[in-house]
Amino acid sequence: MNQKTFDELAPKSEPDHKGHRQRLRQRFRKTGEQGLADYELLEFLLFSALPRQDTKKIAKAMLQRFGSFPAALAAPRERLKEIPGLSDISIDAIQAVHAAVIRYHSAGLERKQMLGSWQTVIDYLQAAMGHAGVEQFRVLFLDKKNALIADEVQQTGTVDHTPVYPREVIRRALEHSATAIILVHNHPSGDPTPSRADIKMTRQIIDIAEPLGITVHDHIIVGLRKNVSFRSLNLI
Template sequence: MSEPDAGFSEKPSADTGTKGHRQRLRERFRKTGENSLADYELLEFLLFSALPRQDTKPIAKALLKRFGSFSAALSAPRPRLKEIKGLSDNSIDTLHAIHAAIARFHTAELRERELLDSWSKVMDYLQARMAMSEVEQFRVLFLDKKNGLIADELQQTGTVDHTPVYPREVVRRALEHGATAIILVHNHPSGDPTPSRADIQMTRQLVDIAKPLGIEIHDHIIVGLRSQVSFKGLQLI
């Protein structure tokens, strides 16, 4: 019996298997589009370039298990992403860059239409922007006479449960933008979007200051981990 070729292996190497899996995933994506991929498959696809020689499937599944959804995995803070085995700084940069591109895409879309007629898109945008922040953020959407978006500004950031808000500063910025209406937004890092007494008091103070100047507060949205609350919907405005 002849000796086996020293360079021959009956089983493909792990690297060969990874390449084959990646190629199959790419071909499926090209032929049938993103709807043919599960969330974990799209995540592993996105990590291909950042981790060229690594099996990204277990990393993608770990991301979804830890953060609960595709969008939450993209927007998770860097320190929490670093807890996922196999994620490098480059791969975290890739995820955050994709998240930033999605947010910018949504912003461009919102600028092209009346916000009040695109409420689901507004909510999707805010959820993507703010849901995973580990500190409170307070932002303002400034609108023109046709309820088109003039600007989206992050006004303040705070601690895990408090953000200092200065109503007169918000109104001053609205006047500088020539805005006739604004939408207030902040997040609750606890995940529960229920308004606090301080949230309600601050909102009413802003309404009182803005109204005499011809600026309407359309709504105040609180973003939780997986849901949002509208002050208008709760009849608090």
């Protein structure tokens, strides 16, 4: 029998990141999310998906690349794949958290009168679109009590443009038997100031909708940290 060396007999030490994970878990249990920095909360989210990796380095790389915790959660899969160490499974975990945030806010819209729950609407739209990397145009279809019938993304475009077809918007409103709509799109640049094209397109939709008894309550542009309402700007 070969005699084992001292190194072989010595107890194997656990990787340092395991102790770090346990300390982070204990702090989270004690203080909740308020006790964790943004990169630490991202680490925490990645623990299960990356059980044998040091997630601190990955989390910090995500914040450096995307600029903020919300932007990191909302980043598209192809951009997340650029972060060294992120696997398909870990990207699934990140995107599932972002989907859960959107679902949480959208649940607050169910069976509610939209115009009387305006902050809930804004919170939902900010979560769903505020950090999107390309423009999206969506429509909220409302019934005669201004309750939500459907929420649909009509078009997805580029970083600074998305095609909008006014007649298609109204066709969908008629199919939903909607009596009112709220138009929404985002500006990935972060600046929600309406362009001339935004104003012209809104006017075209209103002109088609009015004779059919469909009211355009508002057009909201979602920016990075704020939004703009056409109605508040007297553009509707």
